Amino acid sequence: MKFDKVLVTGSGGLLGRHVVRELGARCKVAGFDQKRCPENVPQTIGDVTDLAAVRAACAGVDAVVHIAALPNIWSGTGERILEVNVMGTWNVLRAAEEAGTRRVILCSSDSVLGFTVASGTMRAPDYAPVDIDHPLRPTDPYALSKLIGEDIGRSYVDRGKLEVIALRPVFVLYPEMVGEVRARAKDPANYKGPMVGGPSSAGGGPLWHYVDPRDLARAFRLALEAPSLPRFEGLYISARSTLAPEPTLDRLARHLGRPVEARCPGVYVRNPHAPLYDLSRARDVIGFEAEHDLRHVLG
Helix, strand or coil: CCCCEEEEECCCCHHHHHHHHHHHCCCEEEEEECCCCCCCCCEEECCCCCHHHHHHHHCCCCEEEECCCCCCCCCCCHHHHHHHHHHHHHHHHHHHHHCCCCEEEEECCHHHHCCCCCCCCCCCCCEECECCCCCCCCCCHHHHHHHHHHHHHHHHHHHCCCEEEEEEECCECCHHHHHHHHHHHHCHHHCCCCCCCCCCCCCCHHHCCCECHHHHHHHHHHHHHCCCCCCCCEEEECCCCCCCCCCHHHHHHHHHCCCCEECCHHHHHHCCCCCCECCHHHHHHHCCCCCCCCHHHHC
């Protein structure tokens, strides 16, 4: 689908600027954030918890890519994460519907599964690869905020005026994080990042998932360009392989102390380092497959 003007919330962040750059050659892009985006696009400085500001930013746009959020469990108290992420999503969807916007793409997270970073409270997956029918069992405020955001999106689809879809990216491996990833790979047992100047610790959960920001930005573009989104979905977005040294099923079994059912064993026969998540739905719905393999950064 062709959209003439797209609003990107969170445009000043690491991911937001990649998305603005990806969309810039195809449509008119406007940014909304508390800080300025380095890309040369019209920008509104504002907070997604300010409904009036969000309404003003949504006026006249055809679609919204909603990225603005507190980005992880370390970015604030549980109360603050829920306030910003949940009310921010509510405000964006409300303002978009009021403005007659046709489509909203939400940035969710693979953390909605409940198996990411909250050590001691993670819920093991029932099977692998995890598909869109797998139960979602978030156990920390950030993951919960993302699941509630998805539920808000689903409710707006049910109202019949918006097309909404959520992307669930894994850990985004920005260039600024490569040093941390290398440090972790070199000495996993003693890695207590950030250790080498990265903005945060190397992430990706127990299986060291990742996605290149260029691929993730393209996924947002493809979600905008998909001909139709007949129902709400949450699509897992990941590179085709993890960064972990062991094959995925072996590492998962070691981490859990037991094997996990392989529903599609051929996935891990063809690629032993395939991610925990079923990526076929993202391919089928929006035509996305990751193009960048960063396992070479491990040395």
